[in-house]
Amino acid sequence: MKLRDHYQQAVRKFQPKPSYLANSFQAFISGGLVCAGAEGLRALYMNSWGFSSDAAQHLMMLTVMGLAVLLTAMGRYDALSQFAGAGATVLLTGFANSLASAAMEHRTEGWVSGIANHMFKIGGVVIVYGMVIAYVLGVIYYIV
Amino acid sequence: MRLVGKQTWVFENNIYIQATGTAVGPFEADGPLGKQFDVGYRDLYCGEKTWELAERRLMKEAITICMNKGNVTANEIDVFLAGDLLNQNVTANYTARELPIPFLCMFGACSTSMETLAVGAALVDGGFARQALVATSSHNATAERQFRYPTELGIQKPKSATFTVTGAGAALIGSQKGRFRVTAATIGRVIDAGLKNPMDMGAAMAPAAAHTIEQHFLDLNRSPADYDLIVTGDLSGIGSVIVKELLMEAGYDITDGYSDCGLMIYRPDQRKFAGGSGCACCAVVTYGHLLREMEKGTFRKIFVVATGALLSQTMIQQKQSIPAIAHGVVIESVGG
Numbered sequence: 001m002k003l004r005d006h007y008q009q010a011v012r013k014f015q016p017k018p019s020y021l022a023n024s025f026q027a028f029i030s031g032g033l034v035c036a037g038a039e040g041l042r043a044l045y046m047n048s049w050g051f052s053s054d055a056a057q058h059l060m061m062l063t064v065m066g067l068a069v070l071l072t073a074m075g076r077y078d079a080l081s082q083f084a085g086a087g088a089t090v091l092l093t094g095f096a097n098s099l100a101s102a103a104m105e106h107r108t109e110g111w112v113s114g115i116a117n118h119m120f121k122i123g124g125v126v127i128v129y130g131m132v133i134a135y136v137l138g139v140i141y142y143i144v
Numbered sequence: 145m146r147l148v149g150k151q152t153w154v155f156e157n158n159i160y161i162q163a164t165g166t167a168v169g170p171f172e173a174d175g176p177l178g179k180q181f182d183v184g185y186r187d188l189y190c191g192e193k194t195w196e197l198a199e200r201r202l203m204k205e206a207i208t209i210c211m212n213k214g215n216v217t218a219n220e221i222d223v224f225l226a227g228d229l230l231n232q233n234v235t236a237n238y239t240a241r242e243l244p245i246p247f248l249c250m251f252g253a254c255s256t257s258m259e260t261l262a263v264g265a266a267l268v269d270g271g272f273a274r275q276a277l278v279a280t281s282s283h284n285a286t287a288e289r290q291f292r293y294p295t296e297l298g299i300q301k302p303k304s305a306t307f308t309v310t311g312a313g314a315a316l317i318g319s320q321k322g323r324f325r326v327t328a329a330t331i332g333r334v335i336d337a338g339l340k341n342p343m344d345m346g347a348a349m350a351p352a353a354a355h356t357i358e359q360h361f362l363d364l365n366r367s368p369a370d371y372d373l374i375v376t377g378d379l380s381g382i383g384s385v386i387v388k389e390l391l392m393e394a395g396y397d398i399t400d401g402y403s404d405c406g407l408m409i410y411r412p413d414q415r416k417f418a419g420g421s422g423c424a425c426c427a428v429v430t431y432g433h434l435l436r437e438m439e440k441g442t443f444r445k446i447f448v449v450a451t452g453a454l455l456s457q458t459m460i461q462q463k464q465s466i467p468a469i470a471h472g473v474v475i476e477s478v479g480g
Contacts (some may be wrong), residue, residue: 015347039170101293
């Protein structure tokens with residue numbers, strides 16, 4: 001098939017295929033490690049420091065999100081994501097990174113029109129569709 | 145008649161690149177061509193408060209160096225042509241604000257470097273200016289945030305993605321004898337191959353580059369053998385292979401003596417995906433590296449084809465494809 005005549009189809013053989021297998025494996029391992037670490041942290045809060053299950057859960061979330069924001073501020077989180085892919089994006093840490101990176105990006109436009117206005121431009125989608133799904137599930141739950 | 149064939153301008157007078165200036169960011173200064181640029185900054189802020197100001201500083205720096213090397217003051221220049229990638233061409237417009245020179249702002253995405261050079265040479269050739277100053281700039285962080293995502297957002301980029309070059313290049317064009325002559329230019333058409341992936345601009349731009357190169361050969365009745373080097377602006381790893389194939393199908397074998405600026409500017413271990421892109425890519429490599437090589441005698445006649453993806457985030461989100469354009473300029477070294 002000639003490129004000149006059927007560019008959109010013929011060009012595909014020149015475009016690199018993403019390595020799905022390696023990417024999935026990397027995502028599985030890195031995402032799993034982060035989650036295992038977070039679970040360990042929750043156990044530590046409960047068993048060593050005597051927090052209730054709920055409180056330990058919240059403290060653990062605060063800690064991992066804080067760490068993600070720290071890594072973002074240090075300019076390391078994007079490198080982690082390049083390796084881990086979904087293993088760094090779909091976690092709560094990915095949400096923290098989306099808020100922190102947008103806030104950092106727009107701090108030059110000030111506190112209101114910069115940071116506040118743009119902070120949720122990436123992470124906002126999680127909140128909007130999270131609410132939509134919660135609503136739908138709520139209705140189903142009410143009926144059933 | 146200076147128009148030859150369909151799209152090519154052949155300059156009747158002797159038009160020269162009299163001086164150039166280049167300023168780059170940290171990754172480019174650290175790259176294989178680092179030493180050939182006039183100024184290299186250690187960080188993306190270049191001593192400024194914001195990235196946009198940093199880009200402006202790069203352009204101003206490139207222009208100042210260029211004027212110093214050419215031994216001219218701004219008052220002696222009759223027209224200034226410049227462009228960048230940002231909305232409303234803010235870098236170029238704000239840089240021009242500080243110069244007492246009539247100004248034409250240009251946008252051709254990453255093809256702007258050769259667009260300004262071609263139009264600048266035409267204005268000098270036509271007698272509309274004795275000396276013209278041309279400049280283009282791009283900045284990795286300003287481009288990322290305008291066209292893609294926040295720089296620190298964790299997004300896995302594909303291998304076909306390119307890395308916007310941080311830098312600026314300027315050239316002074318005039319009829320006073322210099323070492324490099326601008327002899328012809330082929331003005332490209334907008335070609336849309338129907339691709340929609342902004343993370344693979346090489347494949348989107350390759351048809352435009354191939355079209356301009358082929359038209360250039362047809363208009364001037366030339367062949368790849370007439371050039372020591374045919375170089376594209378920022379097709380990078382994917383697009384550079386495609387353009388060779390496209391031209392091969394058209395009956396032109398450019399395999400020997402072809403290169404791409406996006407493949408020269410970074411080392412493989414710098415992990416910049418498929419290579420460099422952006423307005424500055426073609427400008428700093430041509431004005432910093434290629435002209436130096438011509439001075440050394442490595443090449444005598446080159447055809448520089450700057451490629452631009454006319455990308456808009458809004459259009460991409462509305463599922464529109466990416467139009468592309470490429471402008472080529474012939475530069476010849478002057479003997480002696």
